[in-house]
Amino acid sequence: QVQLVESGGGLVQAGGSLRLSCAASGSIFSINAMGWYRQAPGKQRELVASITSGGSTNYADSVKGRFTISRDNAKNTVFLQMNSLKPEDTAVYYCNANLQALVGGVVTGLYDYWGQGTQVTVSP
16 A cells, blocks of 8 residues: 655745645555646646656746755655745645555556645735
8 A cells, every 4th residue: 555645735825935745655665756746727637847766857847947846765755845836836736656566575567656635825
C-alpha cells in the first residue's frame, strides 16, 4: 500500500506565497519522478512542475520564475514553493509519484500514484 499525503494549501492574496508538501509512504521500492499537477474548475488537469530522482526539473510556462519544485529523496517528499501567486493559480493541486512498489516481496513496474489533492485559492 502506497500513500501520498499533501499539505500546505490554503487561501492567499495575489502576490503572496504558499509552500506545498507531499510525502510518499508505504511499501515503496524506488521513486522515479515526482510532480505537481493542478485542476481548476471546468478545466483539465495540467502539469505544474516535475522533478526526477536526479534533480532535473520541468515547469509549465505559466509558472516559470514563480514556482520552484524540490524533493528530499531520503524522506520521499516533494515540495512546491509558490511565489507571486495569481488568481489564475487557483486550483486543486495534486501530488504525483512515479514509483516502484514492493508487493509480497516482489518489485512492481513503474506506476503513477496520486495524492488526494489540496485546494489553493488566490484572491485578487
